[in-house]
Structures are given as C-alpha cells and as structure tokens.
Amino acid sequence: MRGRSAVMGETTVRYKRLPSREPMDRPDQEVGLPVSAFSQMDVDMDQEPPNPSWKLSLPHVCVAIIAAFLFGYHLAVVNAPLEYIAFDLGFSGNPLAEGLLVSMCLVGAFFGCSISGWIADGLGRRRAFQASAVPMILGALFSAMSTNSHAMFLGRLIVGFGMGIAGPVTSLYITEISPAHVRGTYGSLIQIATCLGILGALFIGIPANSIPGWWRACFWISSIPAALLALGMELCAESPQWLVKQSKWAEAEYEYERLWGGANVKFAMAEISRLDKGDEIEHITFMDLLSKRYWKVVSTGAGLFALQQLSGINSVFYFSSTIFKSAGIHPDLANVCVGVANLTASIIATFLMDKLGRKSLLLLSFFGMGVAMAAQTAGASLSGSSFARVVLSVGGTLLFVFMFAIGAGPVPGLLLPEIFNSRIRAKAMAFCMCVHWVVNCFVGLMFLELLKQLGAQVLYTFFGFMCMAAVVFISRNVMETKGKSLEEIEIALLSGQ
Known part of the structure; x- marks a missing residue:
C-alpha cells in the first residue's frame, strides 16, 4: 500500500522499504512509521548522520x-x-x-x-x-x-x-x-x-x-x-x-x-x-503565487531576476566587442577575453558558494558590478583613445563580467528553488524565469535606442545605480541558505526568521 492513512490520534506514513539495487516491481513490503517518529528522529539521534x-x-x-x-x-x-x-x-x-x-x-x-x-x-x-x-x-x-x-x-x-x-x-x-x-x-x-x-x-x-x-x-x-x-x-x-x-x-x-x-x-x-x-496535495494556480501567503518570497525571487537583467549584463555582452575594438583589440579576441573571464569566475564561484554563502556572494557580486560600471562611466566620459580610457573601459568590462559570474549570474537560479517551499517551487520558478525573460527582452530592445538618445555615460550610470539598488534589496529581503536542508529553510521562512 502506498500513500498515507489517518489513524485515530496519530498520522501514519506508509511506504515500502526498498534496498538500492532491488527492482521497483517486487511485491510490496509495507512499513508504517508514525510521522511523529520520523519528525523525532533528528531529536532522538545523538548527532546527524555524516554528510x-x-x-x-x-x-x-x-x-x-x-x-x-x-x-x-x-x-x-x-x-x-x-x-x-x-x-x-x-x-x-x-x-x-x-x-x-x-x-x-x-x-x-x-x-x-x-x-x-x-x-x-x-x-x-x-x-x-x-x-x-x-x-x-x-x-x-x-x-x-x-x-x-x-x-x-x-x-x-x-x-x-x-x-x-x-x-x-x-x-x-x-x-x-x-x-x-x-x-x-x-x-x-x-x-x-x-x-x-x-x-x-x-x-x-x-x-x-x-x-x-x-x-x-x-x-x-x-x-x-x-x-x-x-x-x-x-x-x-x-x-x-x-x-x-x-x-x-x-x-x-x-x-x-x-x-x-x-x-x-x-x-x-x-x-x-x-x-x-x-x-x-495542494494544487497551486498562478493567482496563488500572487496571494499574500506566497507574495513576499515570490516577489523576492522575481526582483532578483529583474535586478540581474537591469544591472546591464546583456548590454555589456552586446557592446563588449565595440569597446574592445575602440581599444585596438580584435572582436574575436574580445569574445575570448569575455568568455574566459566568465568561465574563470564561474569556476571560482563553485568553491565559494558553500563557504561564503549565497547572500554574501550576491552582495559582493552586485557591489563589484557597481564599481565596474563606475569605471566604465569614467571611461566613457574621457575623449579620444587615451591609455586611461582604454584601461577604464576594457578593465571595467572584464571586471563587470567577472563579478557577475561570481554571484549575480549563478546564485539566483540556485537560491530561488531553496527559498520556495515544495508546494510552489516548480511554478514559482517558472514565474520568476518568465520575469527574467521579459526584462531581458525589454533591455535588449531598448538598449541601442537609449544608448543613442542618452549616451553611454548616462546609461552606465543607470546600470551602476541598479547594481547598488540590488545590494540594498538583497540586504533586506534575502536570507542565507548555506548548509541548510530545504526543509530547514522552509521552516525558517514559515516561522518568519
């Protein structure tokens, strides 16, 4: 028998015990353990099992x-x-x-x-x-x-x-x-x-x-x-x-x-x-995601993805070849440089993610991106092809890509499934990713026109401001999930911690 059955005074979870190499179509071996026994296991054990x-x-x-x-x-x-x-x-x-x-x-x-x-x-x-x-x-x-x-x-x-x-x-x-x-x-x-x-x-x-x-x-x-x-x-x-x-x-x-x-x-x-x-089993609809019960955590996820795109990452990728070309660097080499910076930072992030934590990496990443945008803004304000302009523009571009890949790039996709409880996890991820694609397309469509109307200096200033706004948003709304099980995270969120 599979599923759960209610017993007077106690809820019992019934499931069949299967060794790891045993085929799934063997005859049922039912084991019924009270939920209270399961819930008490981590209390009864002297210590948690090894990782x-x-x-x-x-x-x-x-x-x-x-x-x-x-x-x-x-x-x-x-x-x-x-x-x-x-x-x-x-x-x-x-x-x-x-x-x-x-x-x-x-x-x-x-x-x-x-x-x-x-x-x-x-x-x-x-x-x-x-x-x-x-x-x-x-x-x-x-x-x-x-x-x-x-x-x-x-x-x-x-x-x-x-x-x-x-x-x-x-x-x-x-x-x-x-x-x-x-x-x-x-x-x-x-x-x-x-x-x-x-x-x-x-x-x-x-x-x-x-x-x-x-x-x-x-x-x-x-x-x-x-x-x-x-x-x-x-x-x-x-x-x-x-x-x-x-x-x-x-x-x-x-x-x-x-x-x-x-x-x-x-x-x-x-x-x-x-x-x-x-x-x-609770059937979640789209409107449920917007309800008071789930809105805070869903809006946090959607906000993270929106700020990720409003930081200007796509404009940097699209415009990097032009920046490098103005510095006398071949566009193909520019793509390689940007790709290497992206990959190197992504590898470093694998070692830092479970040491520094998600929230710390996000704060470090967006702050570093804001600094990089300030460098690019300063470079855009200089005329000609001076050494300072080349260093600020090219260095700012590579630093921006590096800092993005170390936190703002990989963390939201990992953090959001952690903070969404199991009832809404799949649908809330889909909703937040839709926000990601909408903002992505909006920035892509508007970037060249805004660049023409406002100029690089004003546009980079806006992107830098959004990076710093992300730092404030993360500080106030994002919890640290490093080293916690999904159940521990959900309990912490439910208790308002």
Missing part, C-alpha cells in the same frame, strides 16, 4: 547540466556564422531579420518557461527534461534543413521553447537532489555548463569562415547533447521531493538511497515529514 558522499549524486547532476550546456550553445550558435546564414537564406543586410534570428529563440524560451512549472509538477522532473529535449532536437534539425528565413525562424522558436522548459527545471532538479553541503557547488555547475556551451558554439562555428554551409552542421551537432539528455534521464533518479508530493513515499526513499546513500535515508525522510503532515 552524504558527493560521488553518488554527481552523475545525476552531470546529466542535468547538459540542459544548461544546450542553453548556452543555442544562445551563441548563430553568432559566428550569422552573416553566412543570412546570405544563404536570402536576408543578408536586413538587420530586422538578423535580429529576429537571435530573438525568436528568446520568444520561444518565454513560452516554454511559462508552462515549465506545470510540466515539472505534472510529469516529474525527469520527464520534464525529456520533454524539453524533444523541441531542442526537432528545432535544431528544422534549422539545419531550412531553405528560407521563415523556416529558420520557426526552428529557432521551437528550440527556444525547449530551452524555456529546461531552464527552471535544471535549477529545480539540482536543488532537490543535492545534499545541503554541496548544493551551492552543484548549483554553480549550471553557470559553468552555460559558459562551456557558449564557448563550444563559438569554437564549432569557426569553420564557417572557410567551409560553405558549415552553419548547418552547427545545428546538426546540437541535437547530439539533446539526445544524450533525454536518454541519460532514463538512468537518473527522480526528485524525492516530487515523489513525496505525489505520496510515493517508497519511491522517494529508494531515490534518496541512490542519491545520498543508505545511512542518510531515514534522516532525509524525517526532514521531509517534519513539513508533510498528511495534508492533501
């Missing part, structure tokens, strides 16, 4: 971050061969069409993101990954075989839809399967995988300069990691948090044993049962 081995959960995380790699790859895949795609498909010299080639992916991502929470809650995290892989494969193949601009735009839209589903689910899944002591490190791997995807796309696109039609191969190649993601998820564990929401306690225990080891199963189940008191 689970990271080696058990790492393979599952490595499969999941393939989605982040694809995210970075598809964002950058059209950068190198853009002019060749435009020439072959007949829209060369049309800036609107070239802009659509990039932005259609973002439009698709918004729509995919808007339903990702419902897919993740309805099908489970593993099936959501597989669902996201299908449009990424089909869209890539569609783009590779396109013979006109309309087919290419459709292919990019389909790919973006898959990216939008995968984005929130990746953060969600890694947060839910990771032991508390390495959850920050694992969360940073998402940013590293995204950076590697961007660099991989730029590297694979190099032959487009000498091999006619090579851009088609760039899209063909992307279907391989998408297929690996779909197949790999067949071997990965399902999120125990999701299984408990479905009242599948036996499977949740089995997956915890796969992910954390047998010594930690009872403690993990006790942690979950501290919050799950046998209530019926």
